[in-house]
Amino acid sequence: MSSWKIPPFLTPGDRVQVIAPSGALKEFSALEEGLEIWRSRGYQVELGSNWQTVYGYLAGTDSQRRQALLEAWENPDCKAILCTRGGYGSARLFEHWDWPSICKISPKWVIGFSDITGLLWRLATVGMSGLHAPVLTTLSAEPAWSIDRLFDCLEGRFLAPLQGQGWGGGQTTGWLLPANLTVATHLLGTPVQPALDGAILALEDVGEAPYRIDRLLTQWRLMGAFNGVRGVALGRFSRCQVPSGSSGWTVEEVLRDRLGDLNIPIVSELPFGHDGVNAVLPLRIQVRLDGDQGILEFVR
Structure with missing residues (x-):
């Protein structure tokens, strides 16, 4: 942990910069609502060079999106980088x-x-x-407590525990590694994948049929990617229903089938992910996961 760089906490009045590292912007009114939340908190918000660029389904060419990211990194007045939306494209930034x-x-x-x-x-x-945490185009849909929690985290205040449904397995501590399951699976075995030893994975997904979630988790198992993982915190798997006219397991049944025999603490139904509350999860922060009580707790 000592080698990890935790960014300085923010103070109202700081300047933050908006970039679009993935998909092209579609939700202009939602973006403006997100920007207004940041401004109402006292921050100066600057739009990056590619925030409304369109290149197919991407927010600009790979070079344009890299350049916007670099401009934000290299701007000494920029204290935080706000992403407009997800979609697809972030992995393309890391070639060459x-x-x-x-x-x-x-x-x-x-x-x-x-x-x-x-x-x-x-x-x-x-x-x-x-x-x-929420991107700018989803921020205004968050309840007040989730928005407050985001700024509590950014401004250095304590984060309250999150409550979910415990699957058992006792307690463990480790460093938090949040991810969208589909995106993360496609990064396994690439230079973009961090080491997983000692991690507590926090996983969510959207729009994937249960058999596809099965396929993704089976890839993790076949690669031995869960080896060294200390616990799994599951958020929302929204719009992951069995396709109409089909039969089979629900996504909840798939998750239990593919994760339940790992013999590590697991907590489900935590309030993060798409289509609902998306409580902030700091990357690489020490946490305690209680698989019996269903609690994800941030260690001071």
Whole structure:
């Protein structure tokens, strides 16, 4: 933990910068609502060079999206990087790019989830923390307590535990590694994957039929990717129903089948992910997972 870089906490009045590292922006009104929340908290918000660029389904070419990210990193007045949306495209940023050179720059918060998993995981490989949290286009849909929690985290205040459904397995401590399951699975075995030893995985997904969730988790098992993982915290698996006219397991049954024999603490139904409350999860922060009581607790 001592080698990990935790970005400085924010103070109202700080400048933050908006970038689009993945999909092209569609939700303009939702973006403006998210920006207004940041402004109402006293922050100066600057739009990056590619925030409304469109290149197919991407928010600009790989070079344009890398450049927007670099501009935010290299701007000494920028204290945090806000991602507009997920979609697809973050993994493409890391081809033929000397990402570790960014380590020479002071760390700053990167905030997002879903496809932003690629950016957060790449940060983890070079020793930087980040926040798995609402993107700007989903922020205004959060309840007040979740928005307060995001700013509590960014401004250095204590985070209350999250309550879910315990599957048993006792208690464990480890470092938190949040991710969208689909995005993370496609990063396994690549330079974007951080080491998983000692991790407590926090997984969520959206729009995947149960058999596809089975396929993803089976890949983790076949690769031995769960070896060294100390616990699993499951968020929302929304729109993951059995296809109409089909039969088979529900997504909850698939999760229990593929994870229930790992002999580690597991907690489900935690309030993070798509289509509902998306409580902030800091990357690489020490946590305690209680599989009996169903609690994810942040260790001071």
